[in-house]
Amino acid sequence: MEKYILTPKLRNSYGGSIKPRRDISDILTSKLLFEKINYPMYNSQLTEFPDINNKVIDAVEPNSVIYFQYPLYITSDFQIDLIRKAHMKQCAVIAIVHDINGLRGLDNTL
Structure with a gap:
């Protein structure tokens, strides 16, 4: 079983979201010898990654663990697509939660 961590593709950020x-x-x-996988963190990056979910799933070994840093500030459909594809490959997905916008009143999709 391999372990992967989705890592923001962004290089620099002046806010507290990347560090x-x-x-x-x-x-x-x-x-802990995890393998990094670059992943978009904002909707604006999705055009750079037209098939990123397929590429991620193709790169991971079956029955692995993928750590998913939430939120990514991309569409929930895109995130759910990744999770479904991971589950189809018998991979576990574990969320590391950095912020829940719904609790701060910024988002009503909680």
Whole structure:
């Protein structure tokens, strides 16, 4: 069983949204031998990754664990598509929750 961590593709951010995700990715890869998979974090990046979900699933071994850093600020359909495809490959998906916008009143999709 392999372990993967979805990591934001973004290089720089002046807000607090990227650093915690990078820190988690760096710790999991250096200390626990996870493999990083670059993944879009904003809707604007989806055009760069037309088939990213298929590429991610093709790259992971069956029966692996994929750590998913939530929220990604991309459409929920895109995120659900990744989870469904992972489950079809018998992979577990574990969410690392950084923020829940619904609890802050920013989103009503909780």
